[in-house]
Amino acid sequence: MDSIVVQGGGPLSGTIPISGAKNTCLKLMCAALLTDEPVTLTNVPRLSDITTLAHLLETLGVEVALLQDGRVMVLSAREITNRKADYDIVRKLRASFNVLGPLLAREHDAVVSLPGGCAIGARKVDLHLKALETLGATVELREGYVHASAPGGLKGAEIDFPFVSVGATENALTAAVLAQGTTVIRNAAQEPDTADLALCLTQMGAKIDGIGTSTLTIEGVDRLHGCTHEVIADRIETGTFMMAPLIAGGEVTLKGARRDLMNRFCETIEAAGAEIDAVDGGLTVRRSNGPLTAVDVRTEPYPGFPTDLQAQLMAAMCTARGTSRLEETIFENRFMHAPELIRMGARIDVHGGTAEVTGVERLRGAPVMATDLRASVSLILAGLAAEGETRVSRVYHLDRGYEQLVRKLEGVGARIERVAEDG
Ligand SMILES: CC(=O)N[C@H]1[C@@H](OP(=O)(O)OP(=O)(O)OC[C@H]2O[C@@H](n3ccc(=O)[nH]c3=O)[C@H](O)[C@@H]2O)O[C@H](CO)[C@@H](O)[C@@H]1O
Numbered sequence: 001m002d003s004i005v006v007q008g009g010g011p012l013s014g015t016i017p018i019s020g021a022k023n024t025c026l027k028l029m030c031a032a033l034l035t036d037e038p039v040t041l042t043n044v045p046r047l048s049d050i051t052t053l054a055h056l057l058e059t060l061g062v063e064v065a066l067l068q069d070g071r072v073m074v075l076s077a078r079e080i081t082n083r084k085a086d087y088d089i090v091r092k093l094r095a096s097f098n099v100l101g102p103l104l105a106r107e108h109d110a111v112v113s114l115p116g117g118c119a120i121g122a123r124k125v126d127l128h129l130k131a132l133e134t135l136g137a138t139v140e141l142r143e144g145y146v147h148a149s150a151p152g153g154l155k156g157a158e159i160d161f162p163f164v165s166v167g168a169t170e171n172a173l174t175a176a177v178l179a180q181g182t183t184v185i186r187n188a189a190q191e192p193d194t195a196d197l198a199l200c201l202t203q204m205g206a207k208i209d210g211i212g213t214s215t216l217t218i219e220g221v222d223r224l225h226g227c228t229h230e231v232i233a234d235r236i237e238t239g240t241f242m243m244a245p246l247i248a249g250g251e252v253t254l255k256g257a258r259r260d261l262m263n264r265f266c267e268t269i270e271a272a273g274a275e276i277d278a279v280d281g282g283l284t285v286r287r288s289n290g291p292l293t294a295v296d297v298r299t300e301p302y303p304g305f306p307t308d309l310q311a312q313l314m315a316a317m318c319t320a321r322g323t324s325r326l327e328e329t330i331f332e333n334r335f336m337h338a339p340e341l342i343r344m345g346a347r348i349d350v351h352g353g354t355a356e357v358t359g360v361e362r363l364r365g366a367p368v369m370a371t372d373l374r375a376s377v378s379l380i381l382a383g384l385a386a387e388g389e390t391r392v393s394r395v396y397h398l399d400r401g402y403e404q405l406v407r408k409l410e411g412v413g414a415r416i417e418r419v420a421e422d423g
């Protein structure tokens with residue numbers, strides 16, 4: 001198993017290309033199950049999560065072809081040959097549970113293992129199942145699998161989510177597009193990933209109103225067709241790399257980054273001392289003079305501050321002036337980076353869903369380990385300006401969601417390398 005070793009150093013400078021969004025691409029891939037015509041995705045990020053989901057889709061009968069060095073993916077679900085998504089693959093990533101809606105909509109029958117994904121909370125799927133039941137499916141849980149069927153097809157209905165769930169909104173949406181009649185989804189996720197999925201579905205012939213808002217109205221159609229769709233820029237990767245010059249100093253340009261996908265995040269880091277400029281085809285980020293200033297944050301569904309950037313902000317707050325209060329409201333176990341940052345000299349107090357971070361002059365490198373994707377990257381960010389060496393193990397988490405992380409950071413002058421665990 002590899003580790004990533006970072007030597008704390010000086011200012012960063014240069015350009016980092018931003019990849020297509022993991023969480024968008026995964027849901028677009030699931031949507032390809034809805035049609036017997038090819039769906040072509042461009043700007044596909046090269047990540048292990050993408051490979052894992054492609055493999056799952058292949059087990060269902062989808063032909064997956066990669067072109068242009070993996071940047072373009074053509075998915076052809078001409079015939080679904082298997083309606084069972086196996087535990088061995090589904091346990092590896094949360095997004096694979098999103099084959100359920102499309103399988104049920106097209107085949108009227110599906111068996112999908114309960115999912116895995118980052119261990120950041122209980123992550124139930126009750127809202128997904130309730131929504132599909134509202135659309136007329138019969139759902140049973142047996143031996144770790146969801147058995148769902150709707151012999152006469154799904155029927156449009158009103159779905160009122162009690163709170164926002166990205167995955168449940170997307171499963172309901174991809175089921176409703178082929179249901180008979182009208183579906184209204186209230187309290188729907190407004191995340192750019194969900195909106196991009198809805199846009200792709202409309203290109204496939206779906207009828208959806210209210211894209212990007214909290215109420216989606218879907219008029220079911222008999223069939224969908226193929227399309228070509230470009231995956232939007234990864235706002236979480238963008239936010240992660242924005243933190244690098246804020247922590248280590250310098251100025252970095254993020255090519256392909258879009259501020260309109262992450263306004264709240266940008267406003268927050270500007271309040272902390274970031275300067276962000278729009279440049280041709282991207283964003284430039286630098287720290288104003290002096291250390292960052294502590295800011296308080298509460299994670300919320302979009303358009304609020306994203307939970308997927310909370311760990312990275314915490315890394316920056318470790319050396320900010322003052323005390324920052326970070327409240328995590330989405331997941332109940334998403335401070336696993338805190339004890340590791342403390343090992344690097346950070347002052348962090350966690351009480352339930354709130355972490356208080358009091359800035360220190362400097363962190364010190366240490367061997368650290370994280371148990372989820374964003375926690376892992378926060379330790380790399382912290383290492384960029386820490387005194388000495390930081391060794392982050394269990395990097396397979398990073399491979400799930402960051403394409404060429406080492407190369408991208410090296411390209412702006414970070415002293416970072418990937419080594420075999422015993423190397
Ligand atoms: C692959 C993917 O797109 N992952 C993202 C997605 O995860 P995911 O879709 O799993 O996140 P949700 O929005 O569904 O989860 C929000 C909250 O609702 C709870 N919940 C969810 C569904 C359900 O049926 N019952 C229930 O109780 C979850 O445990 C969590 O506490 O959105 C999260 C919130 O922006 C992001 O952090 C993840 O990166």
Ligand SMILES: C=C(OP(=O)(O)O)C(=O)O
Binds near residue numbers: 093095308401
């Ligand atoms: C939590 C994440 O992924 P997943 O939902 O696949 O666990 C993430 O991308 O930060």
